[in-house]
Amino acid sequence: MIHAPSALQRCQILLGLRLRLLFRSRSAKPVAFAFTLAVNFVLLLVAALFAVGTAFGVSRNPELGDSLLASAFGSIFIAQCVLTLVGMAVSEFFDVGRIMHLPVAAKEVFAAMLLAGMISVMTPLYAASPLGVMVAQGGGAFVMLGRLLCVFAALALGHLVSLAIFFLMSTAMTRRRMRDFAVVLGSFVGISAYVGFRLLDVNYIEPGRMQELAQMKAPAFFTWLPTAGLLDIWRGEFGGLASLRIGFTLLTGVLAFRFGAARLQRMLDGEAEPPSTAPVMNSESVEVPFLSPIVGAGFLLHLRLLWRDPQLRMQWLQQVVFICLPWVFMGVRTDGDEQNPWFVWWLPAMFVLARAGFHHGLFGADGKGLTLLMLSPAPRTQLVAGRMLAVLGMCIPIDLVLAALLLLLLGTLGGDPLCMLYAWPAVALGVVIFHTLAVAVGAVFSTRWPYPIASADRKRAVKAGQGQGCVTTFVKLFCFLPELAVSGLLTALALAPLMDFPWVGRLLPSWSFALTLPAVLAVCALLAVAGCIIGARTLEQREEQFLQALRETGD
Amino acid sequence: MHDGLAAPLVVKTQGLSREFGGKPAVLPLDLEVRAGEFFGFLGPNGAGKSTTLRMLCGLLKPTSGSAQVLGLDCTRETMELRRRIGVLPEEPALYERLTPREMLALVARLHGLVPDEGRRRTEALFELMELAQADRSRLLMDFSMGMRKKVALAAALLHGPKLLFLDEPFNGIDAVTVRAIRGVLTDAVNRGVTVFFSSHVLELVEKLCTRIAIITEGRLRVCGTLTEVRMQSGLGEQASLEDVFVHLAGGTRTAHNGVDFL
Structure with missing residues (x-):
């Protein structure tokens, strides 16, 4: 009954x-x-x-x-x-x-x-x-x-x-x-x-x-x-x-x-059930100026994946808001103090830490599609390069804007909204250097210790799309410190002719900026290429584990 | 279309095996498939079909033995192999946050097709599979399983492969889509493409396949034409493929005493 x-x-x-x-x-x-x-x-x-x-x-x-x-x-x-x-x-x-x-x-x-x-x-x-x-x-x-x-x-x-x-x-x-x-x-x-x-x-x-x-x-x-x-x-x-x-x-x-x-x-009653996603702007174009066809296709693919996944898109904003702001306000005096240039380093560092989930998970947003990528005959170096450029393309512009807004906010809290904007070019250079090195390290991390995709060594079954939050970033902070230190040194070297450093003053004459800037950017580019090549080789070696992990996690 | 033994071998395995954590998934397997065949690879769940397919596609390294596909070593010449084969995994390997046309444009680019040629082939395949009217602004995740299978099949066919590996292409899709996919595959075979596929839909296998292999618990039990398979199983000429399959897979009918409420 x-x-x-x-x-x-x-x-x-x-x-x-x-x-x-x-x-x-x-x-x-x-x-x-x-x-x-x-x-x-x-x-x-x-x-x-x-x-x-x-x-x-x-x-x-x-x-x-x-x-x-x-x-x-x-x-x-x-x-x-x-x-x-x-x-x-x-x-x-x-x-x-x-x-x-x-x-x-x-x-x-x-x-x-x-x-x-x-x-x-x-x-x-x-x-x-x-x-x-x-x-x-x-x-x-x-x-x-x-x-x-x-x-x-x-x-x-x-x-x-x-x-x-x-x-x-x-x-x-x-x-x-x-x-x-x-x-x-x-x-x-x-x-x-x-x-x-x-x-x-x-x-x-x-x-x-x-x-x-x-x-x-x-x-x-x-x-x-x-x-x-x-x-x-x-x-x-x-x-x-x-x-x-x-x-x-x-x-x-x-x-x-x-x-x-x-x-x-x-x-x-099913009368108002909405579709799970909104229509998107369909673009079959896979051409990106100055990029080879496969790098361009990988670049556009990764941008679309990151932007169209609501959780990932949400992270772009929230990570910066919740991780950067407290550090900024705690670390900087709000009176437009020109004698305190440290934020030129730790502002880019905080941005990079906030984005570490993206740098370190270059193949984390793919899900089932990764099988298709592995099945393709595309050179792995170009696949990794497309990913790296996509992350840089999504991180650097938005972080440059955020840096300007934060400097404005700091100035506003100090009473003069524009008083901190003098530092924006230096912060912008730091953002570029820190992100470039981070994505170079990320290319290796993403393939050697892929996250969120499980690796056979770590026996970690994490579904794609999960676990890219602050905890992951925090854990990876410790792996990230050497890279941050190198980024900091390179930024300092590039800016040495223009800045007075605390305790030591100006280290190089102003004219040498014409040499330090291109030299530092060239070193960054070389490191990025090295990261790309190592990442691609590792990807080739670990394809089987990637795919096995996708099967084990149901993705 | 090639004829019988005159056609060249496109798949040849010798002692191909794979273990996972010491447990054998596929026991040493010797298999030959010739060009232009519609080859059905059958087995119950967990028999080792997908593992074999993955080894043949160069996605999984064998524990021992060797496999040659289109004359290429599956473990050493994987890039060249991927240029020449088309693969439809059991779960469509699609980027679900792309639209169908974006997906095909990506695949075309990865296979080195110029954009115009990629678009031309995409439209032709979409027309063939009745996808041409699909909403251009909808993501793949909003499409039905059948539509996604068709897009995945289009992706597998886009670069004009000579050999298609299909893992459960008819799983979870309606009769209309089954008929559409069946038509596409038959046309492809008629044009000289070899199809190597696994399926649980035995009626379709019986109708479509020129040769069949049945694998159980990682071991190849029978291989040949339907008639040869019937004879090898010892069930005689009247037996259906389902009878042969159930017999080899060890299936039995039991009384369901516990469900008297039904």
């Missing part, structure tokens, strides 16, 4: 499924599991400290409570909306296609997603501040319970609205565009948070000004966010304008649920 589960049971089943998958995806490897556990522990610790600190501060200064609550509720709502949206846009975890044929209704799936989303280590972090206020303000058990519910309602409301927006976007745009959107939004959030922190650091974190910071009023528009009604319930205000805000909160919740579930139902 078959007993059809009730809607609640089906919701429970889906919730259990999601949590189980979530847990298993994070505990696949002991090291990764330990790392995740440690990060979660630190986050919980931060949440606890934050809650205790807030409770202590509010109990000493009770009038801070209202301002803190308004900020906290508004921030929770915005953070839940934005971060959940970014997370869901780049994740394919809850794939509607896998459950379309099962007898589940959209409302049940939607409710399960909402509940599952609430079970996160970020939840205590979001809730810490209002919970601290709740403890400090005290009250009876009934009041405390009501306020606790208000906190969870704020969290749920943010999540609910983000889910509704996500499903609206999912039915209106392709997965590819969703990811592009997530890249832009995520980067914007990251930069805003960091710049905000820096401005706070410069302007407010000084002895005696913490009190001033705590007394800052929440932005006025927070009053009209959907969470504002919860703040009224918290305070026990139900009349006049408060009732309007409470009604708005309830209405937002109900509408978000109904609207989100309806959009999801359309996806489940």
Whole structure:
């Protein structure tokens, strides 16, 4: 006999499924599991400290409570909306296609997603501040319970609205565009948070000004966010304008649920299933000026692979944003100090480190197509050269622009936007030298220790497209240091006639720049050619292992 | 088209074997295929078909023995071999983030065809395989398995190979596509191309192939025309290829007592 589960049971089943998958995806490897556990522990610790600190501060200064609550509720709502949206846009975890044929209704799936989303280590972090206020303000058990519910309602409301927006976007745009959107939004959030922190650091974190910071009023528009009604319930205000805000909160919740579930139902019914990718600009041209036919074809192929894979494209932006910015701001004084030229070295070095996944994975984006490449009679030297040029072609122009923007930003923080731009030519030269050497080393790495493609020696089965993130870059940093040192020396040699170095001053007369520049560029080119030849020879020797690895990993 | 034993050998293996981690995947194999043949290479899953094909294509070095394809040593003259053969792997080896025409343009370039000639051949093949109307701006990843197989076959044929290695070309595709691919292959054989292919679709093998080999557990069990294969298996002239295959592969029908709910 078959007993059809009730809607609640089906919701429970889906919730259990999601949590189980979530847990298993994070505990696949002991090291990764330990790392995740440690990060979660630190986050919980931060949440606890934050809650205790807030409770202590509010109990000493009770009038801070209202301002803190308004900020906290508004921030929770915005953070839940934005971060959940970014997370869901780049994740394919809850794939509607896998459950379309099962007898589940959209409302049940939607409710399960909402509940599952609430079970996160970020939840205590979001809730810490209002919970601290709740403890400090005290009250009876009934009041405390009501306020606790208000906190969870704020969290749920943010999540609910983000889910509704996500499903609206999912039915209106392709997965590819969703990811592009997530890249832009995520980067914007990251930069805003960091710049905000820096401005706070410069302007407010000084002895005696913490009190001033705590007394800052929440932005006025927070009053009209959907969470504002919860703040009224918290305070026990139900009349006049408060009732309007409470009604708005309830209405937002109900509408978000109904609207989100309806959009999801359309996806489940197959009415709004978007194609997995957007149309692309078809170009059958394989001709690249100044390049031989096969090098040109390889160059264009690699550019297309890198640009058309949303995850790889996302990495171009995010790696630079999240790796370079902190180093830049920590390492450079923001007053346009012309006596401190070190950023001419470490700015290109940081760019190269951020891109190491691409330099070291010249054949990482190929997937199944690599078999076709191996089957072709094209000379391997030309295949490797095409890859190297593609990576350089994609890295150098964007990094030159980024370098200019960063110098502008540094100048702006120092009060004169243009004061740092004098250094751009030197940084640009560094970018070219560092990238050229990095790709030369990368050609050898990509074939000797291919990553993300598995090698037989390392017995590492990693699917193409995965694992090109910051962790890989960080691990490879140690292999990268000698190459960075050589790049640094060559940059110094090229710039020696033009720059005053700390402690030693100017090393060569200005006119010798006409000699050092071409000499250094020639050395870089020679090293790149050497890397290409060694990489090609290694590729020839390891073709079988490459292909075997592709079979073993299912790619 | 060449006739019988008069045609030159295009594939010749002697004691060709391959082990993986000490486990034999293909036991010493002696095989001969002549020009213009439609050669079917059959075997159950894990029998060593794909491994043999990969060795013949120069993608996998044998543990022992030798293989000559189109007179070229498969382990030493791999580049020249790749210029002359066309390969359709079981999983189409395509760059899925290229459009079909971009894919073919790339293959043409890698084989040294000038762009105009590459385009001409691409259009001709697409016309033949009913791909000409395919959306030019869609990536291969958005196409069906059948369409992708057809693109992969077009890629294998683009440079005009004299020998085609096809690994499960009819796997996972619909009857219409099967018929289209079958037509292309038959035309190719009629023009003197040799086709060496593995498949589980025994009816097609029976209809298409001039000679058949069956391999089980890495060992060549029978090889010859359908009639010769029937005789070698000891099942007599009335036996179908499926009977021969199941007999050699050791398949048996068992009672399914545990699924009484069906």
